[in-house]
Amino acid sequence: MKKLLLLSLLIASTLFAQVDKPIEMPYVEYPIESGDHDEVVQQYCLICHSFGYILNQGKKSRPYWKGTVQKMVNEFKAPISKEDQQMIVNYLVKHYGYETQSNQSGH
């Protein structure tokens, strides 16, 4: 019995060396531009992902950002009203994008 107990202790100490306590994930506050209803952007985008996703894509066109917000709603089921979607798209185009007359490719 003693032997068994010792053995199980040994196994436990080697197996769980790394996982005896939860890991702590750092929180990063990504700097995003304020104004133009950034509070709506904060409210919805941060439910699922950091602003790193926005900042690391480079400047994108209006059709691109519109398509991306639609993807969040249609595929990922983000609960964003039509009005708020429009606000988010406008914000993204103004601060992280550009206007184009037409863009047929890739959207």
Added chain:
Amino acid sequence: MKHLNRRHFLGAGLLLGASALLGKETPEKPIAVPQEYTPPIIAFPEKKPMVTISDRPPLLKSSKGREIFTQAITPNDEFFVRWHLPDIPTHIDLNEFRLEVKGSVNTPLSLSVDDLKSKFEPAEVTAVLQCGGNSRKYYAVTGQATHGVQWDHGAMGCAVWKGVKLKDILNRAGVKESATWVGFNGLEKPAMDETPDFFREMEIAEALEDQIIVAYSMNGEDLPYLNGFPIRLVIPGHFSDSWVKMLSEIMVMDTYRKSFFMDVAYTVPDNDCECVVSGSDFEYKRKPIAAMKVKSVIGYPSSNSVIKKGSKVKISGVAFDQGKGIKEVMISLDGGKSWSAAKLGQDFGKFAFRPWSFEWEAKTKGDFTIMARAINRIGNIQPMPDEIGWNAGGYQYNAVDNVSVKIV
């Protein structure tokens, strides 16, 4: 293809300098070069400080840039990280953790990590793990910028994976005759119940292939949490989208399950070039990306290095493919006019990084572009940057790599 790219050159200003060096036409109208955001460098659990593209879900790459690719094996604490969903368990109790094998099997299994280690034959493979979107920012050099996070070459690494063959697990469970697909799910969870799980699927014939393993060890250690502790799927030669992390469920199925992550994400046009010939990418029938394309990346020197005339420069890097094996890596120092063979280093197996090096004596002052081009044993060769087929997702980038250096 070229025409399409040029017409839609907007937003492609990221790397104009490199583009000019490659002899590409400069676009007619000047383009405002977008300011590139520089992510912070932060230490995550079990990781050295890494470039933090996102903290939630975590997307991390080595802070060494190219230099990480001067070695064939990527250290665990510098190995790139890419999750899809925001809620990752921060603690896993191995007493309770189980890999469930269920669905169309004769005997459903519930396996602990200890079961995997003690009740199955161990299997080991050295294999490259590369995100489908790795290097996608370079599509913008010759064409339109693609969707998604603009990864440089940082979303790849190579490790020694040890675990259990997937086919041994499936055979232990006994796959029923009716089974056609196998689904894989891990412990990462969406923030909302309605969001689709990161559920990946594989045809049963592929799942029973010899080389796929459920890995519990990476480079001789437990997998780091952020690389999928305690177990992940390893599919040598394939892009990493189906290398499910924190693997908790293997579901044997009689029918394919449609899902966002299989049918929309990580797909390319289903044609010969897997690229957009005209019109919009998403007008095409889709297919999931799978086998990796032959590729080499220069680890040293970095772009914009200044080198003293007369120095001996050991140009080095890594090359890999879908598992046919690298036959040759060629180096050009004159913009692709002439090529010389690099020396291939140690062979860690057909799915691994093949290190290579090339001794160069920098005799002449001036600007030089170093290019590296790999060819594999079945004759697949890397395209030049202006030849690569474009896709909106920016997947499978494998054009000839280049760095610019100045000899003074």
